[in-house]
Amino acid sequence: QARSSAAPAGRRSRRGCSLRRLSQAALAMTRRRRRAAVVALAVVPVSWGFFLMQETTTRPSLTLTKKPLRRSLCTRRSAAAPSTEVERREDFMVAKAKLTYDPSAAEALLWRQPARWLWRNAQIFFPLAGFVAKVAADVVNKEEELRRRQRAKELTDALCEMSPAIIKAGQALASRPDLLPAEYLVELQKLQDRVPPFETDVALAIVEASLGIKFDEVYQLVEEEPVAAASIGQVYRAKLVGDFDEVALKVQRPNCEQAIALDLYILRWWAKAATSVLAVFGRDIDLVSVIDDFGTIIYREIDYVAEAENAKRFAASYGDFVSRGLVRVPKIYDDLTTSEVLTMEWIDGTRLVDGEALTAKTGDAEAPARLVDTLVQCSLKQMLDLGYFHADPHAGNLLATDDGKLCYLDFGMMSYLDQAQRLSIVEAVVHLVNRDFDALAELYVRMGFIKPNVDTKPIVEGLARALPDVLDASVKELNVKNVVNKLGDVMYTFPFSLPPFYVAIIRCLGVLEGVAIQVDPDFRIVSDAYPYIAARLLTDDAPELRAALRRLLFKDDRPQWLRFEALLERASGSDDYDAARVVDVLVDLVASDDADLARARLIDDVVDALDALGTDAA
Numbered sequence: 001q002a003r004s005s006a007a008p009a010g011r012r013s014r015r016g017c018s019l020r021r022l023s024q025a026a027l028a029m030t031r032r033r034r035r036a037a038v039v040a041l042a043v044v045p046v047s048w049g050f051f052l053m054q055e056t057t058t059r060p061s062l063t064l065t066k067k068p069l070r071r072s073l074c075t076r077r078s079a080a081a082p083s084t085e086v087e088r089r090e091d092f093m094v095a096k097a098k099l100t101y102d103p104s105a106a107e108a109l110l111w112r113q114p115a116r117w118l119w120r121n122a123q124i125f126f127p128l129a130g131f132v133a134k135v136a137a138d139v140v141n142k143e144e145e146l147r148r149r150q151r152a153k154e155l156t157d158a159l160c161e162m163s164p165a166i167i168k169a170g171q172a173l174a175s176r177p178d179l180l181p182a183e184y185l186v187e188l189q190k191l192q193d194r195v196p197p198f199e200t201d202v203a204l205a206i207v208e209a210s211l212g213i214k215f216d217e218v219y220q221l222v223e224e225e226p227v228a229a230a231s232i233g234q235v236y237r238a239k240l241v242g243d244f245d246e247v248a249l250k251v252q253r254p255n256c257e258q259a260i261a262l263d264l265y266i267l268r269w270w271a272k273a274a275t276s277v278l279a280v281f282g283r284d285i286d287l288v289s290v291i292d293d294f295g296t297i298i299y300r301e302i303d304y305v306a307e308a309e310n311a312k313r314f315a316a317s318y319g320d321f322v323s324r325g326l327v328r329v330p331k332i333y334d335d336l337t338t339s340e341v342l343t344m345e346w347i348d349g350t351r352l353v354d355g356e357a358l359t360a361k362t363g364d365a366e367a368p369a370r371l372v373d374t375l376v377q378c379s380l381k382q383m384l385d386l387g388y389f390h391a392d393p394h395a396g397n398l399l400a401t402d403d404g405k406l407c408y409l410d411f412g413m414m415s416y417l418d419q420a421q422r423l424s425i426v427e428a429v430v431h432l433v434n435r436d437f438d439a440l441a442e443l444y445v446r447m448g449f450i451k452p453n454v455d456t457k458p459i460v461e462g463l464a465r466a467l468p469d470v471l472d473a474s475v476k477e478l479n480v481k482n483v484v485n486k487l488g489d490v491m492y493t494f495p496f497s498l499p500p501f502y503v504a505i506i507r508c509l510g511v512l513e514g515v516a517i518q519v520d521p522d523f524r525i526v527s528d529a530y531p532y533i534a535a536r537l538l539t540d541d542a543p544e545l546r547a548a549l550r551r552l553l554f555k556d557d558r559p560q561w562l563r564f565e566a567l568l569e570r571a572s573g574s575d576d577y578d579a580a581r582v583v584d585v586l587v588d589l590v591a592s593d594d595a596d597l598a599r600a601r602l603i604d605d606v607v608d609a610l611d612a613l614g615t616d617a618a
Contacts, residue, residue: 093388094300094414095309098339099257101295103268110265121266124166127158152187159191164231164253165263165298167191172294175507177488178496179285185488186481189510197229203236203251210340217241218336219249228396232256232302232412237346240333246346247333256302264295284495293500301412304342308332310411311344317388318378326374328407347407349399353518362404368519374406376525379512380532383505384425387417391504394511395518415504421447423544425505429526429533430548434563437463439551449496462490480513480525531573538571539581549585 110117135151138144159170173180174188203226204215211218219238226234233252240247253259271287278285300306311332321327328347336343350358352375355368364370375393382389390397392413399407417425424447431440440463441456450456466486484506491498498506509525516523537549553564571577 093416095306095313097300097303097306099299099303101264101292101299103264103292103295106261106265107268110262117262117266120262121269124162124263124266124270127161131155131158148181148183149187152181152184155184156187156191159188163259163263164195165260166267167231168298169263169267169291169294172297172503175503175510176290176498177484177506178491178498179287179290180488181492182485182488185485189481195229195231197226197234198253200224200226200236202254203234206251206254207249207341210338211336219247222246233304247336247343248330248346250304250342250344252302252304252340257299260298260302264291264298267291268295285497293503297413297500300414303339304337305339307410307412308334308337308342308344310414313388314390314408314411314414317386318381321374321378321381325405327378328401328405330407330409347399347401347409349401349407351395352398352400352406353395353515355519358400361402362400364404367400367404371400371404371406372516372519372523373528375512376516376528377532378406379508380529383417383508384422384532384536387419387422389415389417389504389508391415391508392511393508393515395515398515415501415508417501417505419542420544421501423540423542426533426536426540427544427548429530430537430552432467433526433530434552435464435467436551437467439548444496447502448499449491449502451495454495459490459494462493463487466490480509483526484510531570532576534567534571535574535577538567539576539578539585541585546585546588 131151131154134154135144138147138151156170159166170188170191174185174191177185180188207213207219208215218241220241222237222239227237228235231253233250233256236249236251238247238249239245268288268291271291275285275287278287311329315322315329318327322329330345330347332345333343350361352358352368352371358368358371359365375398379389379393390408390411390413392410393408397408397410399409401407424443427443428440431437431443437460438456441450441460444450444459445452445454445456450459466489467483490496513523513525516525537545537552540546552567553560568582571582
């Protein structure tokens with residue numbers, strides 16, 4: 001304040017010089033001076049507000065009235081009122097399954113039926129016990145790390161020969177870097193449902209019993225054999241009798257729920273035992289909760305009514321992508337859908353990862369890259385805007401239609417992020433990109449990944465050793481799988497515990513980038529997503545993001561101009577970028593009651609930049 005009131009008249013006149021004059025002067029400057037001009041011009045509207053605030057101490061007649069912030073489209077993501085978030089949660093939460101996973105009820109029932117689980121237990125126990133014995137021998141011989149990749153492959157091969165529920169459990173473990181080393185994650189990601197189809201006569205009988213119809217009176221099979229078969233069900237191509245609409249008829253495997261309940265019961269029993277053993281070795285991991293989370297997810301998948309509802313919610317939630325002709329969601333036939341049978345519109349198309357066929361079909365060489373961009377942008381909106389997202393966007397669940405639209409097919413694995421979780425993702429990416437590992441560790445504590453009483457200093461050092469400069473790394477080092485593996489090394493070494501929502505994000509991003517890389521080997525999801533995240537950081541009202549923005553732009557209350565310039569450059573590449581909104585947010589940020597020192601130093605830097613501009617212009 002003293003500097004403002006005692007400043008020479010010449011300097012005050014330079015403070016008031018017009019933006020037009022500064023812009024004209026900047027054109028004739030060296031590159032270094034031009035950068036100073038960019039910084040000054042970017043903050044002149046902000047600094048002028050601060051100057052007026054400072055001047056009120058010596059000119060009582062001058063008052064500064066703070067007008068309400070202009071609301072742009074970005075404010076729809078603001079943390080405005082709790083009731084808004086409650087309404088959004090009800091609208092976008094994953095549809096509830098009719099039959100939910102109840103581990104206590106399953107245990108009470110199955111414990112009284114040893115004939116059902118003893119033999120199944122033996123089938124699971126002996127292959128896995130052999131694997132555990134090998135790992136134990138490796139530990140004793142101090143060869144565990146040396147043989148880790150080999151053991152990971154052996155575990156994957158053993159799981160491939162087991163039941164669908166065990167295979168899906170292995171696939172779920174592939175997204176748990178807090179539980180397994182990176183070598184195991186890589187191998188388990190290769191797990192596929194190697195399940196032969198069941199007989200068509202059995203499938204048609206299930207359709208008739210479930211819908212209460214005669215099959216031939218409603219459906220006509222286009223192909224006698226299923227076009228796809230997986231662990232939970234299989235799909236037929238059919239026509240509806242009468243109107244001849246082509247449909248995809250999805251039929252659940254017989255006794256699917258009973259088989260899954262049995263396997264979950266056995267896995268849960270072994271999880272209890274393993275948790276106790278790990279506790280002896282100082283690993284505080286609740287494997288029972290891991291199995292319970294998995295059980296909740298798989299029970300949603302086996303209820304086709306819930307899947308149908310998810311498909312309709314997805315279409316309604318992302319109607320802007322549908323209305324713009326970018327995304328297509330198959331129509332659901334509610335009157336021909338039950339928990340065991342799902343009837344939806346048949347969509348002709350090409351696999352998204354088959355670039356040559358896609359180009360030939362659409363006659364557009366840019367179609368594959370354009371569709372990948374649509375996939376990424378739609379996924380970002382799903383995860384970071386509404387929070388309701390498709391958690392399994394693998395190549396088998398995506399089609400490129402003949403008219404160039406992206407079509408989602410399977411809606412059995414959906415997930416939801418509440419507002420705090422969405423904001424935490426934005427914060428995490430910003431801290432990661434800027435290598436602010438202290439802030440990243442603090443965020444992990446706040447998110448519940450790390451207990452509050454844990455010393456985070458070793459974790460910060462581990463993050464600094466493990467992670468690259470994310471945006472500047474080579475493509476090979478940058479992809480999500482490698483970044484997650486490096487994060488996983490830290491999470492496996494230190495006492496992390498990942499909540500289900502974060503596991504769903506890891507899986508979604510990994511699968512998403514895997515699809516994109518098959519189309520474009522140079523694709524970088526973090527780099528591609530960062531403009532959206534930067535714009536969000538600069539325009540969102542949420543207190544968490546305001547704190548992250550201040551931490552990013554001010555270090556020890558000293559403005560970080562290079563970071564600000566880089567953030568603006570990245571944000572300007574997003575459709576959500578609003579320059580006027582950015583000014584509103586920055587004014588609020590540095591005009592806050594706890595920003596006195598930052599405000600003074602910001603004015604110092606602006607005055608110095610204006611001095612440099614005035615000198616060069618003269």
